[in-house]
Amino acid sequence: MSEPSEPRFPGGLPxxxxxxxxxxxxxxxxxxxxxxxxxxxxxxxVPWREDLVGDPDTxxxxxxxxxxxxxxxxxxAISAAAKGQMFGxxxxxxxxxxxxxxxxxxxxxxxxxxxxxxxxxxxxxAQAWDADPADPxxxxxxxxxxxxxxx
Amino acid sequence: MSEADHAKLEAFLQRAPYxxxxxxxxxLAGDEMxxxxxxxxxxxGNTTIPALHGGVIGGFLEMTALAQLWVTQGSGKLAKxxxxxxxxxxxxxxxxxxxxxxxxxVGRRVANVHVEAWQEARxxxxxxxxxxxxxxxx
Numbered sequence: 001m002s003e004p005s006e007p008r009f010p011g012g013l014p015x016x017x018x019x020x021x022x023x024x025x026x027x028x029x030x031x032x033x034x035x036x037x038x039x040x041x042x043x044x045x046v047p048w049r050e051d052l053v054g055d056p057d058t059x060x061x062x063x064x065x066x067x068x069x070x071x072x073x074x075x076x077a078i079s080a081a082a083k084g085q086m087f088g089x090x091x092x093x094x095x096x097x098x099x100x101x102x103x104x105x106x107x108x109x110x111x112x113x114x115x116x117x118x119x120x121x122x123x124x125x126a127q128a129w130d131a132d133p134a135d136p137x138x139x140x141x142x143x144x145x146x147x148x149x150x151x
Numbered sequence: 152m153s154e155a156d157h158a159k160l161e162a163f164l165q166r167a168p169y170x171x172x173x174x175x176x177x178x179l180a181g182d183e184m185x186x187x188x189x190x191x192x193x194x195x196g197n198t199t200i201p202a203l204h205g206g207v208i209g210g211f212l213e214m215t216a217l218a219q220l221w222v223t224q225g226s227g228k229l230a231k232x233x234x235x236x237x238x239x240x241x242x243x244x245x246x247x248x249x250x251x252x253x254x255x256x257v258g259r260r261v262a263n264v265h266v267e268a269w270q271e272a273r274x275x276x277x278x279x280x281x282x283x284x285x286x287x288x289x
Binding site: 023024025026027028029050051052053054055056057062063064065067068069070071072088090091092093094095096097098101 | 194195210231
């Protein structure tokens, strides 16, 4: 870990997390909600909405919505691992396995864990579920490039 | 591709609320489908650059694969995504994004699909997707 020389949000991690849900246009458009921030982890939720459905035959939320939620939650976990230090993160790759479809008209929650953070790369695992974390709808493995930037 | 394929593609674009949420369109030229994602402010994930959200690009690529399968299969049922690997090559800038899907293998139950997205030049892709899709059974 580098010394925390880059500018931070004065409010630290809570402010970063707040910023991620309200100030990022895509997150606001999806109605992403912050659930929790941990040591090097984060949890976010997307409530079900009619206009986010991928297949009207089933009423299940679209895979793309879950992709945005997972990508964003991974970013939150990286911020947590970086202790609120302000980084630019660029997704390198994202592998999503879909275990099963979400239940019709169900919102989705995702929890991500940044299990390794180097100077330039963050490695993250995540999973998403509708009702029970032990019965996931999707699991994720992702890598992100890190670049210091000013807030 | 026939008039029927155009009708099938139009049906796909009209039926999914998420397609309308993205503002995704698509065109057929002969047997080539090009998906089109016009820029819209609500798709932004990074306001500093500004750049499209990684999830938006991933969702657009996945919908492109599903659209191509929908038109080719013609079963009237949506394939189910089994897994996708999305590689991000360049920032998706605040401009129109295009994508084309390549059905690498369509078996009886599963299809392997590659999708590539670009903006200004097709030779400079912004992202690529490789995925497996469970085909709708009758």
